[in-house]
Amino acid sequence: MTVLYYEDLPIGQPSTFGSYRLERAEIISFAAKWDPQPFHVDDEAGARSIFGGLTACAAHLFAVSSWLNSQNPDPPALLAGLGGDGMRLASPGRPGDLLHMELTYRAKRRSQSKPDRAVVDVLNRVLTDDGRLVLEQGGAILVARREDLSDERSEWPERPGAEE
Secondary structure, three states: OOOEOHHHOOEOOOEEEEEEEOOHHHHHHHHHHHOOOHHHHOHHHHHHOOOOOOOOOHHHHHHHHHHHHOOOOOOEOEEEEEEEEEEEEOOOOOOOOEEEEEEEEEEEEEOOOOOOEEEEEEEEEEEEOOOOEEEEEEEEEEEEOOOOOHHHHOOOOOOOOOOO
16 A cells, blocks of 8 residues: 555546445445435335335445545545535446446645645546446545655745744
């Protein structure tokens, strides 16, 4: 495993990793507790729904997405999540689906106020093994910088009364 600092993050190059199989019993169990809609907890109700079968609820798919992110073989030097810009449920997660994460770092910028960290814009896509998009979510994360910051400190404005 290689931890990727701000300087290492490849912008615009998707990486795919992780593997998680949605199981019928888990779909029903999760939804029974967190989102007990009939099409999430009952096969017959799911078959009569617009989905034409049992589907995993959004909260379950988000949880799987979070777990898949933890499987990244080259994770970012994550300090914190800063929030998302929306989640799109592109197609249903179904029993038996084998899911993978596709992660793309879309942009990055150094923090103006904290030079030891940076903000990175990410896109997470959860796909089935045959390439069907299930979930897509963008967001921002805070990552550590690796660079020796001593060179940059000389560029910082002088503070009145600061001694060299």
